[in-house]
Amino acid sequence: MHPIRKKRLTIVLFLLVGVSVAVALTTYALRQNINLFYDPSQIASGEAPVDVRIRAGGMVEEGSVQRDPESLKVEFKVTDFTSSVLVEYTGILPDLFAEGQGVVAMGRMDGNGRFVADQVLAKHDENYMPPEVNEALDKAAGKRAAMPAAAGESSAGY
Amino acid sequence: MYPELGQIALILALLLAVLLSVVPLVGSVTGRDQLLAFARPLSAGLFVFVVLAFGVLTHAFVTDDFSVAYVANNSNSMLPWYYKFSAVWGGHEGSLLLWVLMLVSWTLAVAVFSRRLPAVMVSQVLSVLGMVTVGFLLFTIMTSNPFVRTLPNVPADGADLNPLLQDFGLIVHPPMLYMGYVGFSVAFAFAIAALINGKLDAAWARWSRPWTTVAWAFLSLGIALGSWWAYYELGWGGWWFWDPVENASLLPWLSGTALMHSLAVTEKRGVFKSWTVLLAIVTFSLSLLGTFLVRSGVLTSVHAFASDPDRGTFLLALLAITIVSSLTLYAFRAPVVHVRSRYGSLSREIFLLLNNVLLVAATLLVLVGTLYPLVLDYLDMGRLSIGEPFFSLTFSPLGIAAGLLLGAGIFSRWKKTDGGWLGRKLLWPLAISVVATSAIIAGYGSFEPWAFGGVFAAVWISVATFWDLRGKSGSRKGRLHGLRRQSRSYYGMVFGHLGLAITMAGATIASNYGIERDVRMSPGDTAMVGDYRVAFTEIGNRRGENFTAEYGRFEISDREGEAVSTLFPEKRQYMVQRNTMTEAGIDAGLFRDIFVAIGERVSDDAWAIRVQYKPLVRWLWLGALFMAAGGFLAISDRRYRIRDKVPDSREASSPVGDRGRPDPAGIAS
Numbered sequence: 001m002h003p004i005r006k007k008r009l010t011i012v013l014f015l016l017v018g019v020s021v022a023v024a025l026t027t028y029a030l031r032q033n034i035n036l037f038y039d040p041s042q043i044a045s046g047e048a049p050v051d052v053r054i055r056a057g058g059m060v061e062e063g064s065v066q067r068d069p070e071s072l073k074v075e076f077k078v079t080d081f082t083s084s085v086l087v088e089y090t091g092i093l094p095d096l097f098a099e100g101q102g103v104v105a106m107g108r109m110d111g112n113g114r115f116v117a118d119q120v121l122a123k124h125d126e127n128y129m130p131p132e133v134n135e136a137l138d139k140a141a142g143k144r145a146a147m148p149a150a151a152g153e154s155s156a157g158y
Numbered sequence: 159m160y161p162e163l164g165q166i167a168l169i170l171a172l173l174l175a176v177l178l179s180v181v182p183l184v185g186s187v188t189g190r191d192q193l194l195a196f197a198r199p200l201s202a203g204l205f206v207f208v209v210l211a212f213g214v215l216t217h218a219f220v221t222d223d224f225s226v227a228y229v230a231n232n233s234n235s236m237l238p239w240y241y242k243f244s245a246v247w248g249g250h251e252g253s254l255l256l257w258v259l260m261l262v263s264w265t266l267a268v269a270v271f272s273r274r275l276p277a278v279m280v281s282q283v284l285s286v287l288g289m290v291t292v293g294f295l296l297f298t299i300m301t302s303n304p305f306v307r308t309l310p311n312v313p314a315d316g317a318d319l320n321p322l323l324q325d326f327g328l329i330v331h332p333p334m335l336y337m338g339y340v341g342f343s344v345a346f347a348f349a350i351a352a353l354i355n356g357k358l359d360a361a362w363a364r365w366s367r368p369w370t371t372v373a374w375a376f377l378s379l380g381i382a383l384g385s386w387w388a389y390y391e392l393g394w395g396g397w398w399f400w401d402p403v404e405n406a407s408l409l410p411w412l413s414g415t416a417l418m419h420s421l422a423v424t425e426k427r428g429v430f431k432s433w434t435v436l437l438a439i440v441t442f443s444l445s446l447l448g449t450f451l452v453r454s455g456v457l458t459s460v461h462a463f464a465s466d467p468d469r470g471t472f473l474l475a476l477l478a479i480t481i482v483s484s485l486t487l488y489a490f491r492a493p494v495v496h497v498r499s500r501y502g503s504l505s506r507e508i509f510l511l512l513n514n515v516l517l518v519a520a521t522l523l524v525l526v527g528t529l530y531p532l533v534l535d536y537l538d539m540g541r542l543s544i545g546e547p548f549f550s551l552t553f554s555p556l557g558i559a560a561g562l563l564l565g566a567g568i569f570s571r572w573k574k575t576d577g578g579w580l581g582r583k584l585l586w587p588l589a590i591s592v593v594a595t596s597a598i599i600a601g602y603g604s605f606e607p608w609a610f611g612g613v614f615a616a617v618w619i620s621v622a623t624f625w626d627l628r629g630k631s632g633s634r635k636g637r638l639h640g641l642r643r644q645s646r647s648y649y650g651m652v653f654g655h656l657g658l659a660i661t662m663a664g665a666t667i668a669s670n671y672g673i674e675r676d677v678r679m680s681p682g683d684t685a686m687v688g689d690y691r692v693a694f695t696e697i698g699n700r701r702g703e704n705f706t707a708e709y710g711r712f713e714i715s716d717r718e719g720e721a722v723s724t725l726f727p728e729k730r731q732y733m734v735q736r737n738t739m740t741e742a743g744i745d746a747g748l749f750r751d752i753f754v755a756i757g758e759r760v761s762d763d764a765w766a767i768r769v770q771y772k773p774l775v776r777w778l779w780l781g782a783l784f785m786a787a788g789g790f791l792a793i794s795d796r797r798y799r800i801r802d803k804v805p806d807s808r809e810a811s812s813p814v815g816d817r818g819r820p821d822p823a824g825i826a827s
Contacts, residue, residue, distance in 0.1 A: 010503060011511065018515035022522050025552045030530070033548035037541040055543060072678050072766050091676040092394075092757030092766045095729075095738040106545075135541075 039136030044083035057104035080140035089117040096122040102133040161305040164214030171207035172295040178288030182281030197281040201269040228304040234318035236704040244329040251304035260340040282351035318734035327387030335380030339445040341373020346442035353491040363425035368793040375789025382782030400549040405528040406448035413441040416517035502574035509567030561615030565622035591618040612666030619659040650792025657784030664777025673771040688771035705730045
């Protein structure tokens with residue numbers, strides 16, 4: 001083969017190898033580390049997988065925050081005003097965490113319908129509503145409005 | 159009155175930018191030299207008017223002119239004066255103006271410092287920069303005008319600057335970052351000019367190199383400042399969150415690093431030309447993409463000040479025009495370029511090629527991880543997030559591989575390197591690195607494979623760098639003489655690589671051996687973190703200029719009971735926006751930080767307290783300082799100085815000529 005062509009071929013091969021390694025790594029890592037979002041209604045209807053890291057979010061229900069007197073364990077309910085889910089968390093809550101605020105939590109469902117969070121996010125601006133939470137609330141409101149019509153069906157709108 | 163002047167200055171600047179992007183270019187295409195001469199005065203005029211507009215806005219902030227909507231939204235009469243100054247770029251409109259200011263400063267710098275370049279080339283480069291300026295000035299004037307008035311209902315006081323941004327970090331982080339982002343526009347302009355001319359030669363690479371290096375150095379500083387700021391100001395001690403906004407700045411840095419290295423090959427050996435041009439285009443496009451991500455409101459974060467769909471659409475259009483037009487030009491012109499020189503399959507060229515492959519792969523990874531959730535969401539295919547594990551899992555192996563290659567690559571030669579020779583050369587550094595890494599890991603305790611890999615890569619880079627320096631500086635007249643004989647650009651390379659090693663070591667050790675504890679504490683309680691004892695002694699209140707704070711007093715002592723320091727972390731309530739902010743108390747040290755932050759009050763007398771022991775966390779940012787210093791050292795090399803005319807042009811015209819002046823630096827020079 002012509003030396004220059006050979007050189008080009010090596011370059012192309014190098015690039016191909018690099019790109020395919022990157023693609024392989026990406027897909028592998030993506031498969032492991034995608035965190036899907038579930039709203040309280042989806043969790044209540046049992047759509048959320050147990051013991052898989054997911055995200056959940058909604059509004060912190062008024063009067064639902066309960067602290068353990070000995071440790072940093074805290075429990076609260078997150079609601080979309082149709083259903084709510086009990087969240088358990090140990091650690092420091094963000095500055096803007098409050099009852100009636102929108103939050104997003106990362107964690108896993110245990111077998112008893114309880115969401116064990118390892119991270120709770122409330123954003124830095126009090127006017128800010130996490131887009132997921134907003135959407136979940138809208139959806140739940142829409143469902144409540146359409147309740148009589150779609151009584152028999154429980155299809156998730158996704 | 160003044161704000162209208164600012165407005166007029168912006169419009170005049172836009173007119174000049176339009177002229178700049180047309181007149182010299184027409185001159186260069188039609189061969190009318192008198193038109194080329196317009197490029198420099200136009201750049202200067204453009205600069206003057208943008209500075210004027212920026213000055214007017216600053217004036218409005220300093221004098222509390224709340225009749226200007228932007229000032230009213232981002233400042234307050236109680237704000238300390240230095241924050242009034244930095245609040246100029248604390249919001250969307252002002253930070254865009256800062257961006258434009260940087261752009262015209264770079265344009266002016268090119269006009270001033272390129273006197274020895276051919277007039278055609280310079281005028282084309284300035285024209286391309288003019289086009290970019292037109293885009294951003296249009297964007298500013300049409301969608302983000304900072305001079306809009308609140309007349310006739312002037313608010314009595316402003317809504318205040320977001321407390322998160324009331325910090326020294328914000329004064330310096332955006333200007334540095336923008337210097338970097340925008341600086342890549344120069345490399346881009348050189349690439350486009352070269353494509354128009356069809357002259358992609360070593361001279362072109364030589365001219366773009368210092369500009370790329372400076373932009374890269376600023377970007378490194380900007381990213382490091384952002385990370386440092388997040389560490390102490392966001393309150394919880396994380397230094398990199400793989401947040402899309404952070405990734406947006408990392409993307410051009412990664413491809414810019416690749417560009418810097420491939421420019422070196424193009425200059426020294428005249429190969430990889432098309433690739434280098436492509437990288438220049440990609441790097442600037444990624445800078446634009448970053449701007450789009452951060453400024454369009456696609457993402458919600460501290461950086462996305464407001465969401466306005468017009469802005470997003472405008473930026474997306476700007477991005478699309480840039481990418482499509484430059485890639486079209488590339489498609490038509492790049493094949494004209496062809497390779498003349500040869501190199502063996504084990505050579506410095508190949509090592510740098512691999513470096514580029516890894517860096518581009520890393521860029522793609524970050525790009526995918528950042529855009530994938532956005533695209534899915536846009537297509538309504540569900541909401542998901544890609545978190546830190548994805549990036550650590552994919553980024554770490556690439557980083558380690560790049561480090562290992564780097565260490566070997568330092569010794570390699572241009573054209574052809576003998577494998578056996580290279581192997582023998584690497585033997586000692588390898589042995590030293592294995593021993594040193596084992597010792598370090600043993601010192602930190604448990605063995606973690608990733609920690610070992612990261613530390614090994616860092617040690618390996620440093621040992622190889624010093625080994626090479628030792629080999630090169632050997633001289634009959636003594637070591638000092640030998641060291642002095644090395645060029646500044648060689649030292650630039652040494653610093654850059656050591657900086658990388660320092661950052662890698664910091665990142666690896668801090669994330670693998672850091673200790674983080676959240677504890678419930680009342681005054682009088684103590685907690686242990688690593689070898690340190692943290693005693694919570696009292697809680698109190700104090701008043702700041704525009705906030706009230708609840709502070710805690712924490713006494714830190716070591717195992718022997720010796721006092722180390724006293725920390726006063728705070729929980730601040732800002733008066734205007736009623737925001738609560740966590741100010742951490744940090745005892746900073748070269749080898750470890752002790753970090754205490756107050757969380758919420760969990761009962762009448764108890765607080766949630768986060769205590770952290772962060773080994774080597776400072777090294778993260780120290781490494782970036784080294785890298786930036788390396789960049790500045792490299793461009794201060796004598797061959798870039800204006801007087802140094804004759805040998806330069808001769809060398810530039812012969813891409814294969816690394817004979818002539820002794821050049822121990824290889825890639826660095």
